[in-house]
Ligand SMILES: CC(=O)N[C@H]1[C@@H](OP(=O)(O)OP(=O)(O)OC[C@H]2O[C@@H](n3ccc(=O)[nH]c3=O)[C@H](O)[C@@H]2O)O[C@H](CO)[C@@H](O)[C@@H]1O[C@H](C)C(=O)N[C@@H](C)C(=O)N[C@H](CCC(=O)O)C(=O)O
Ligand SMILES: Nc1ncnc2c1ncn2[C@@H]1O[C@H](COP(=O)(O)OP(=O)(O)OP(=O)(O)O)[C@@H](O)[C@H]1O
Ligand SMILES: N[C@H](CCC[C@H](N)C(=O)O)C(=O)O
């Protein structure tokens with residue numbers, strides 16, 4: 262492909278060299294650059310890509326996209342100065358892959374909690390409705406039936422557009438993708454054509470990256486502010502930020518809610534371990550998903566399907582048969598009737614929701630034992646709050662490790678302990694080794710008790726200093742609670 266074909270939509274501040282040259286691939290990582298590549302120099306959180314420019318030229322890069330022009334060393338290389346390299350990368354990655362997002366219906370889902378659940382159920386639903394469909398999510402990506410491992414919730418623009426092209430080539434009509442706040446801030450979704458956007462909720466997370474709640478909110482809102490007129494914007498208006506998301510969007514504004522008037526409305530009739538019984542848009546329907554927060558997720562899915570012009574009764578019938586995403590309120594019952602739940606709750610709000618759900622459906626006499634940790638190299642301010650919520654809503658709590666990454670796991674537990682009040686101390690244990698923590702919870706549990714293992718959900722690893730060792734909460738629960746299976 263010729264460089265000039267990649268430059269549609271790019272505002273060039275300065276150009277040195279030819280644009281009528283054949284290029285190989287796009288690359289933002291110097292370590293992967295080969296002959297004929299375009300290298301994008303990005304200022305990151307750890308290093309500045311500009312410092313690798315000469316190295317990439319030595320490796321054969323023929324085009325450099327940057328925010329500051331280096332001293333021109335090689336007149337065979339084309340240098341393009343832009344305002345923001347990440348924005349240019351998004352647009353050029355789209356051009357490189359033939360702007361696949363415009364050739365299917367792309368729906369983005371954003372919010373602190375519920376993105377994976379909503380995107381996954383939409384993917385399953387649209388496949389059941391008979392469409393070829395794509396999914397981009399935290400757990401796994403899918404090009405219709407083909408699974409593609411996920412590295413991020415929202416991939417980088419090159420991986421993202423490559424996936425979308427694969428979906429278009431496979432004949433997919435729809436793609437449901439999670440849009441993380443990191444992705445919006447880092448312009449990973451730049452240049453994509455969305456047919457719709459969905460907002461679930463906004464609570465405490467990622468303040469290490471965004472610094473303030475306002476900046477976090479703004480990142481989410483930017484996604485809605487940039488939706489085109491032809492798209493729909495569907496927001497949960499029971500969340501106080503739902504209407505903020507809709508404030509300035511050009512898209513068709515639509516709302517969903519359980520507690521007030523909205524375009525899509527539901528009422529919880531029953532909420533138990535066997536599932537939810539809802540009145541949804543005046544239809545009485547049973548669902549397999551558990552917990553009132555899933556009533557919101559189901560309503561978001563239902564609203565999206567109706568906005569995508571699907572038949573109401575067909576949608577509700579199929580939805581009532583579907584299960585949620587892996588590791589989200591995923592539970593087993595032992596032979597002596599101990600319930601073990603694996604859930605991806607890793608924010609204060611999610612922990613509160615999952616424990617509220619358990620509180621609402623427990624019979625009353627049984628103990629709730631929670632095993633919980635907080636991730637390293639992530640928002641430190643959520644640690645004491647998560648521990649406090651866990652203690653306030655459980656009979657026993659075991660604080661443990663969850664992906665310490667480059668941090669000292671003992672120090673993370675110490676941050677969590679700050680949130681344990683003196684009265685809560687007596688019901689709290691700290692056990693560094695997560696496997697031992699889960700084992701201890703299983704030993705403490707008696708018939709009828711409920712164990713919640715929170716934070717890792719579908720994850721199959723424990724990440725320590727850049728190394729991911731096999732670890733699976735559900736596997737350990739199964740082994741401990743069903744020793745003969
Ligand atoms: C904080 C964050 O989002 N970091 C992402 C970011 O890395 P960075 O800004 O730290 O990059 P950097 O290391 O400073 O490097 C800057 C630039 O120099 C380049 N470089 C660097 C070194 C070198 O030798 N040569 C070179 O060219 C890098 O490729 C990069 O382009 O850009 C990288 C390339 O796209 C991402 O892989 C990386 O994700 C890291 C691994 C990450 O953990 N991200 C998490 C926080 C994340 O994105 N999470 C969200 C949401 C999670 C959720 O709630 O679901 C997600 O969407 O997954
Ligand atoms: N609508 C919701 N409101 C509040 N909490 C929710 C909601 N949906 C799910 N949760 C809780 O949040 C956890 C994560 O859910 P899910 O994976 O769907 O969210 P996510 O937004 O994709 O998270 P991440 O940003 O980490 O990918 C669940 O395990 C559950 O405890
Ligand atoms: N995808 C999110 C949640 C990870 C959950 C938890 N297991 C952790 O490692 O903090 C993140 O990267 O912040």
Ligand SMILES: [Mg+2]
Pocket residue numbers: 376377398399400414439
């Ligand atoms: Mg997710």
